[in-house]
Amino acid sequence: MANKATRESFGEMLVELGAKNENLVVLDADLSKSTMTQAFKKKHPERHFELGIAEQNMVGAAAGLALSGKVPVLTSFACFVVGRLEPIRVSAAYNRTNVKIVGTHAGIGIGEDGTSQMGLEDVAAMRALPHMTVLQPGDDAEARQQVRWMIEEHVGPVYLRLTRQKMPDVHADGWTWEPGKIDVIWEPAKKPAKYQATLIASGGPVPCAVEAAQELEKKGFAVRVADAGTLAPFDGAAVARFAKDSQRLVSVEDHNVNGGLGSAVCEAAAERGLAVPVVRVGLRDFGESASPAELYDKYGLSAPHLVEACLKNLD
Amino acid sequence: MTPATGATADLKELKDLARTMRVDIIRMIEAAGSGHPGGSLSVIDLLTVLYWRFLRHDPKKPDWEERDRLILSKGHACPALYAVMARRGYFPVEALKTLRKLDSPLQGHPDRLRLPGIEFSTGSLGQGLSVGLGMALAAKLDKKDWRTYVILGDGELQEGQCWEAFMAAPKFGLDNLVAIVDHNGGQIDGPVKEVMDLEPLADKLRAFNWEVQVVDGHDLAAIEKAYLGARLAKGRPHAIVAKTVKGEGVSFMENNIAWHGSAPKKEDADRAVQEILNGK
Ligand SMILES: Cc1ncc(C[n+]2csc(CCOP(=O)(O)OP(=O)(O)O)c2C)c(N)n1
Numbered sequence: 001m002a003n004k005a006t007r008e009s010f011g012e013m014l015v016e017l018g019a020k021n022e023n024l025v026v027l028d029a030d031l032s033k034s035t036m037t038q039a040f041k042k043k044h045p046e047r048h049f050e051l052g053i054a055e056q057n058m059v060g061a062a063a064g065l066a067l068s069g070k071v072p073v074l075t076s077f078a079c080f081v082v083g084r085l086e087p088i089r090v091s092a093a094y095n096r097t098n099v100k101i102v103g104t105h106a107g108i109g110i111g112e113d114g115t116s117q118m119g120l121e122d123v124a125a126m127r128a129l130p131h132m133t134v135l136q137p138g139d140d141a142e143a144r145q146q147v148r149w150m151i152e153e154h155v156g157p158v159y160l161r162l163t164r165q166k167m168p169d170v171h172a173d174g175w176t177w178e179p180g181k182i183d184v185i186w187e188p189a190k191k192p193a194k195y196q197a198t199l200i201a202s203g204g205p206v207p208c209a210v211e212a213a214q215e216l217e218k219k220g221f222a223v224r225v226a227d228a229g230t231l232a233p234f235d236g237a238a239v240a241r242f243a244k245d246s247q248r249l250v251s252v253e254d255h256n257v258n259g260g261l262g263s264a265v266c267e268a269a270a271e272r273g274l275a276v277p278v279v280r281v282g283l284r285d286f287g288e289s290a291s292p293a294e295l296y297d298k299y300g301l302s303a304p305h306l307v308e309a310c311l312k313n314l315d
Numbered sequence: 316m317t318p319a320t321g322a323t324a325d326l327k328e329l330k331d332l333a334r335t336m337r338v339d340i341i342r343m344i345e346a347a348g349s350g351h352p353g354g355s356l357s358v359i360d361l362l363t364v365l366y367w368r369f370l371r372h373d374p375k376k377p378d379w380e381e382r383d384r385l386i387l388s389k390g391h392a393c394p395a396l397y398a399v400m401a402r403r404g405y406f407p408v409e410a411l412k413t414l415r416k417l418d419s420p421l422q423g424h425p426d427r428l429r430l431p432g433i434e435f436s437t438g439s440l441g442q443g444l445s446v447g448l449g450m451a452l453a454a455k456l457d458k459k460d461w462r463t464y465v466i467l468g469d470g471e472l473q474e475g476q477c478w479e480a481f482m483a484a485p486k487f488g489l490d491n492l493v494a495i496v497d498h499n500g501g502q503i504d505g506p507v508k509e510v511m512d513l514e515p516l517a518d519k520l521r522a523f524n525w526e527v528q529v530v531d532g533h534d535l536a537a538i539e540k541a542y543l544g545a546r547l548a549k550g551r552p553h554a555i556v557a558k559t560v561k562g563e564g565v566s567f568m569e570n571n572i573a574w575h576g577s578a579p580k581k582e583d584a585d586r587a588v589q590e591i592l593n594g595k
Binding site: 028030031032033034050051052053054056057079080083111112113114115116117288289290291294295298 | 347348349350390415416417418419422423424426429436437438439440441470471473474475502503504505509510511
């Protein structure tokens, strides 16, 4: 069992994949210690490019490398790299270059550094770009498979969003990630005719969702938990299935509710004419400085708040 | 409050104050359990001379319209700014203990909506000089004599936006804008020289049509002279490249990149404070 930040899983996979893929190159903007690319840099110094605190140049350089046959992975904090939205729009998305953008330090889960270092709108921005695949793993197993897929299988721009904080395993050994699919990671022991709720979570708060569902089961409420590891393209069909047998859907993300997972769930439901309430849990403001646990509590992402979101009266 | 003027005798007092604030920096980051000591210790002398000798400001009236503006563009060094603001009377020194704690106005990076006296919320490197440019333009438009100071990191200068601002300021003849570079030679992934060299920095800035002074950023008299020089600038913006030491004042932090962004535990903090108090 791992208890690993998804940025750590990413760093380990880079080393593994870099050993057999000569075309894999890594670009950094003075945060390689935090984005976990140092091990790759040590192993393959000739395929690592330190570009300094200059993220938009890094995006452009990655596009040039991609157009010349390389598979570039560029990293920074989610807020800083997606802050260079227009260069990403043109150099990565519009030109459909094979650029892998990795944004770590997602959300308020980073804690004390505060708002300016928190990626809180990055999914919304990346999800709005045609050609862009948006991935967010919930644990080590998912992170590893996503990294492998985006480098070895998928040709085209990808945005991968990773946590600073450690994540417990939520997937069983041997579980296989399916690109583009939402997967159910927790079911109550007794399958109900109708679930009180289906919690659809992604990234940092995935373990909180599982904890909430377990707590609810103790209280006699059947709630399942699904993990949305792919945020674009979005698995609307899964939302439709959940809508049929759940009294409500609760989206959970460490990101602004506007434009992120919560929006994706609402869009999928509305576009299919599904009459299901959606409770969107996530940020509705900027964050602030405090410990990650205090912030998850203050901004409603911790398990007790998710319990409440599954039970509260809707009006 | 108007700035006190020059008597060199006061420099000793300022030196003592800077020492006190170095201790504040160490203690506040220790209490927070995270933060950036290296770049706070390198910038504290520059801030001290500015806040006690040059900045036209009133701690009791942080929104006074005639005040000079100061942007700490390298926002991660805010422990230095908070120490200065507390010692200058913006808020009680006691509050320094709340750095990075839930609901504290002392955020991990400066936040203008939470702490009066902060002109611009920073933490994302590269944006401060452009904002300073805008402030300086506004002062010119309104025919006001307040000045704008922007403090930048040397690593920060790798951001292209800084150079867009460097290009623009001379065009508008902004002699009311002062860029202060805390040139401590370190960033996170390594020394600035290795990560992405800036040299010849002063020549680059001159080529961008700025007036440039290079000074020892820990010599209070030299800093004072440089600020005076900047005040005399006519028709062109003024840059001060301050040669500093990352972690200055604490031997085991000096030029040690490990202390860019990690908090000292009690034992290291005690050792650091001892050194500062016994120091030069
Ligand atoms: C746009 C942006 N990219 C990356 C970072 C992360 N970061 C924080 S401090 C730092 C190094 C700053 O180096 P420098 O400007 O030289 O500051 P100093 O050495 O004085 O602390 C980096 C890369 C950031 N805050 N903003």
